[in-house]
Every structure is written in C-alpha cells, then in structure tokens.
Amino acid sequence: MSELYLRIALPTPLRRLFDYLAPSCVSSTQLQAGIRVQVPFGKRNIIGILVETCQHTDVPKEKLKTAIAILDNQPLLPEPIFKLCQWTANYYQHGLGDTFNWALPALLRQGEAPAHKAQYFWHAAKEADLEDPRLKRAPRQRQALQVLAQHPNGLADELLSAVSINRESLKLLEEKGLAYQQQRTPKNTTASKNILAKAPLSFNPEQQTAFDAIASNLHRFNCYLLAGVTGSGKTEVYLQLIQRCLEQGKQALVLIPEINLGPQTVNRFTQRFNARIALLHSHVNDRQRLDAWINAREGNADIVIGTRSALFTPMPKLGLIIIDEEHDASYKQQEGLRYHARDVAIVRARQANIPIVLGSATPALESLQNAEQGRYALLKLNQRAGGATVPSFIRMDTQSLPLTAGIAAPTQKEIERTLALGQQVLVFINRRGFAPVLMCNECGWTSRCPRCDAFTTYHQRSNELRCHHCGEQQAHPRQCPQCQSVDLRPIGAGTERTEERLQVIFKKTPVLRIDRDSTQRKGSLDEMLGIINSGKACILVGTQMLAKGHHFPKVTLVIILDVDGGLYSADFRASERMAQQIIQVAGRAGRAGDRGRVIIQSQLADHPLLVQLTESGYFAFAQQALSERRSMALPPFSFLALLRADGFKSEQVNLFLDDALTLAEQIHQQNNSSVELLGPVPAPMERKAGRYRAQLLLQSNDRKQLHQLLNQLIFNLEKLPSGRSIRWSIDVDPIDLF
Structure with a gap:
C-alpha cells in the first residue's frame, strides 16, 4: 500500500501548502479536507487545516515530518466556507493557511474543541406582570422584564448589554420572583414557532x-x-x-x-x-x-x-x-x-x-x-x-469669519435658536483630541511624533500628546524643547476643544462628546445615547461614530466643521468619502416631524463639488465623479494592486522594491500584458511607527492580466534575498493608497 501524505495549509506568510506524513494510528476516512491538524513547524508546534491527501510528494520522504495529532473527527470548516476561503486567498493573493486562520474563532485556532460550555439564559417568570406595583418606581426593571417577556426561549447573558439591560435590574427582578436564570448549553435552544415579537411597520x-x-x-x-x-x-x-x-x-x-x-x-x-x-x-x-x-x-x-x-x-x-x-x-x-x-x-x-x-x-x-x-x-x-422631510443645506463661507474653537458666530446663534425650541444639535468634527498640534509661539516649533512623519495631537483631559497613527504618547512639555519658551499654544480644534467651548457658551445645556476617547469605558456610549433618546435639549459633539446608523429624532440642526480637506486631497477617493460623510451626518437631522437643517462651515463654500452635492444630491455628485474616474481610467474603470514594503532602513526598502520592479517588468514583457507599473515611490507618510515605507502600484484595465502578473510576481518575490530584512504585502483593490 502506498504512503499517504497530508497537504496542509499553515498560518505562515508563505503562500504555499506543506506536506507531512500522516500519523500511523489515523484511518484514511478521518482525513477529510477542512479538519485541523497539529504539526511540527521549525521549533514550535502549530495548527493548520488539511487541504487534501495525496500519494505523491515533491519533498524527499526522509525530510518529511509526521503530523502530531488530528484534532477533528469531521471537517471544522464546511465545504462552502472552505471553498470561500480558497477563493479569497486566491483573489487577494494571500496565504491559504492564514486565510483559514482569519475565518476561525481564536479558541479554535488555539486547538480548543468546537464544543459549547454551559451558558446562562434569563427568563421572565410565568407569574410576572408588567403592572406589578413593585415595578411602579423601577422603570429599568420594568423595561428589562418587558424585553424578557418577548423572548420565551430566554435571553443569553452576553446579549444583555446589547439590548441595554442592566444585570443588576435582573437580579432585583429575580429577588422579586419575576425573573429567573437557567443554565444550559446554547445548542439546546429551539426555534420559536412565533417568529415575531412585535408587529412590522407599514411600508410606503x-x-x-x-x-x-x-x-x-x-x-x-x-x-x-x-x-x-x-x-x-x-x-x-x-x-x-x-x-x-x-x-x-x-x-x-x-x-x-x-x-x-x-x-x-x-x-x-x-x-x-x-x-x-x-x-x-x-x-x-x-x-x-x-x-x-x-x-x-x-x-x-x-x-x-x-x-x-x-x-x-x-x-x-x-x-x-x-x-x-x-x-x-x-x-x-x-x-x-x-x-x-x-x-x-x-x-x-x-x-x-x-x-x-x-x-x-x-x-x-x-x-x-x-x-x-x-x-x-x-x-x-x-x-x-x-413623512419626514429631507434636511435643507446651508453652506457658510468662513473665509472672513472669525472662528472660536472652529465655530463661527452665526453658527452659535443657530445653535442657540434650536436649543430654545427644545431641540437637539449635532456638531460633527472628524478630529479627536483638543487640538491637532501644539506650537511654540516664540520659535514656531511644532509637536511631532518621534516615530512617524506626523504631528501629535494634544489631548487636554489627559494633558498629553498622542500620535493617532502609531499610538505614541508623550507628556505635555513644560517648555519648548527648541527655545525653552513656555508659550506653547494648541493650534486648531478637535472634539475636546469644541466640547469645552460649547460648555462655556451654553452653560445650562448638556454637551455630550462621542468619540473613541469618551466611549472607552464600558457602558459610556449607552449612557450618552440614553440621554439623547430621552429627547431633552442637548448638544452632541462627535466624530464619524455619530455619522451613520443612529436615529436621533430630536436632532434638527447638524453642523459640519472643517470638511475642506476632501476638496484638495491627493487621494482620488477623498471627494467621494467627503460627500458620503456629509450626507451621512446630514441624515441625522430632521428624522421626525421637524425639518432638519445642515450648516456646512467651509472656506470653499462655493466649490462646485459642494454646490452640486448640497443642491442636486449625492447621486448627481456620483454621476459626475464616475465620469471623471472614467476619463482618468481610475477605479472602477481600472483595477489596482499595491505592493507595500516597510523596514527600519529606507535603503533596504528601496532595494527590495527596485528588485520587485525589475521582476514585474520582466513578467510584463514576457506576457505582453496591459499592466502599468507606477513607482516605486515613498508612501505619503514615509515613516510610521519607526519604519520607513514605500510602495509600487500596479494598474490595469484587465483584471485577469493583473492577477496573472501578480501570481508570477509573488512567487518570485518570496525568493528575493532583499525581502528577508523587510516586511512586504500585496493589497488587491486597495481603497487607501496612503
């Protein structure tokens, strides 16, 4: 009987499969594609996915190692997901083993059995009554009981925060005999015959x-x-x-x-x-x-x-x-x-x-x-x-208007008028922190990240400078490191500064800042959303966390600060992102009975793009943008792939990309392909997290030819000696060229 070899996808950067000998105690029927196999790899043992078994190998038998253990009796990855991972790895030019890794939960990657552990479910007691007098002064308990009543199969413990139920409220309901916990494995739950807990709304x-x-x-x-x-x-x-x-x-x-x-x-x-x-x-x-x-x-x-x-x-x-x-x-x-x-x-x-x-x-x-x-x-x-109406747009030219923390005086008056009507205001500024840079008023020194080609943002609450690219944190300097002056000033505005200014102007109105910094504490976002949904007059200040998906019926005024970056960026997608952001943020206004208004502060208020977007809508903008993309042969009218490289020395990065360009040109000439090679060039932010970055862009109007070149290129890149001292990656269909 011929030897049986295992072809395994391992979570390594190498884009190939690895051959192993099957353990002697394992039957061939157990060796199905999609099971996990533990194997020796170098000095460690790792877990891979069996792709196939075969009776031949190109590796000398004496060099093959034997698999340590077969971890599953049946495929962990069903055939549809197995095939989807294969397609994904092939299209995105990525290793199959690492692709399987992305598809699996962390515990399965670590070798744990795919089995349930006991879990707690909360149920409403049979005798529970929402009109129970003990709930009259306990609105949270009543709300929790109402949600439990809608789930006859019970509500899993981990879903409590997702439906805004406080575990303490459930404990109090349990003490009153109105709710109880049941421990069981999740797989024992059964589908409810009555699918709906609440009647659907009528369609227009x-x-x-x-x-x-x-x-x-x-x-x-x-x-x-x-x-x-x-x-x-x-x-x-x-x-x-x-x-x-x-x-x-x-x-x-x-x-x-x-x-x-x-x-x-x-x-x-x-x-x-x-x-x-x-x-x-x-x-x-x-x-x-x-x-x-x-x-x-x-x-x-x-x-x-x-x-x-x-x-x-x-x-x-x-x-x-x-x-x-x-x-x-x-x-x-x-x-x-x-x-x-x-x-x-x-x-x-x-x-x-x-x-x-x-x-x-x-x-x-x-x-x-x-x-x-x-x-x-x-x-x-x-x-x-x-029956809600689409909000109206006001483009406010701020070229000749003084700004305080990024807010113009006419904008402040509109906020005051809206709050006087008992309505809510949303102020959007897509920049965290107090100010985007700290500057010395004497010599002009600016705070920069020591590891990136970027300014550090001043965060007043923690009194520190942070790099939003690599996470570097520094204490606020007492004096200028260049001239020793103590006159250091925050320049520009972020969410913290805007929040602080609005709190000074509108002392009697709650100002809620919603960004990544203010929502780190568990439950903090839910608390703020609760205040907003109560309908009380307040001001929301936030980043793109507020831009999509949220329903704020009492918000009637939206103010968008500092959108001009999208009008002159070198990134060809910048205008599309800016337009999407404006429309998404504007969509938070006027979602109930009162018509919403949107004020866009800009120093380019009459820019054709802004005029078209605010007067003719997103789809008119999109048609114009597509026409421009077509004329310049940019996606979606061409296809891109980006070869990125980074290392601690720029010379090593440049050497690798020069070698990659030479290889790509040779393949291009052999295949007579339509792929255009652009670069290599330094990345727009050349140094990030202490590493130098550069890139080579491949562009073609033929997707098939682009992938044929990539297949051959990657096979050869893995052999390049210059690639051993740097990191490199291929990004197919990149959405960020920076």
Missing part, C-alpha cells in the same frame, strides 16, 4: 416595491443595491426580508460596519423577532464568539449579526445576506488578509445561490457602476419614512 409605496422585488426572488442569487436616502426605512425592509427568510426555515447574515452600531442593531432585532440571534465582533470575548460560531454552524442561530469577519461564519441554512452601509471603508481589512467583506460576501451569496442586499444612502461608486452595468439590481428609496 417605495419600500413595498423594493421588498417585493427581493422577496419574490429569495430562492436564487441576485445582488440588490438598496439605495435609500437617510431615514428612508431601509432597516424596516431588512427586517421584513429577514422575517420572510425565517418563515422559510432559513438563516440570515447581517453585516454592520462598526462595533458601536452592534448594540442598537441587536436591540431592534430582538424587539422585532423571537429568534436566536448570534453576535460576532471583536468586543465579545473569545468564549462567547466560539459559542455563537458553533450555534450558527449547527443551525441553532437564526440571525447572525457581526462586523466584517462574521462573513466567514458557517451557516448551513443561509438564505439571505444583508450588508448595511455597504459603502463604508470599515469593510476593507487593512492588515494581514486585506479582503473587502462586501465583495467576498457577494461571492458567498453567488456560491450559495441566495440573494444579497447592499444598503446605503451613499453607495460606493463601484456599486453604482455595477448597477449601471446591470450586475446589481438598483432599488431606490427617495422618500423618508413616516
């Missing part, structure tokens, strides 16, 4: 048309671009499509761009459905993530909600995929496996022959072009749900 004609178009084709693949203005009721369309999917006994996968949108999304879904919901993102712990992953894989989760990595979750009865805010850059992984979750999700939907819905008020230009070419079905929602 546009919503109904969109719903009918998708719901009538749930049995086959199609990609739908649901382009609806902010507040048009896209989420209600999602919910009713998911309802139809669950009624057919299928599962639904919902991807969201940001973790901070998770709790409110889960809250809406748990209020609507008596369904088993799994939450998958980086803020759930490893054990919770594994339990949710197992539930989904075994068909015991009806709805999976998560950020981009949730895309790879096994779901045997998957019937629908929804990508909310499909334009968002967060769907593109920027390190390691540089995949775009939206694009890979479309491949998964095609492989599974199910529909996928891409939703956004500001679709990506690539998606709009796909719709124009008939690859996607475009469904538009032009009206706001519930």
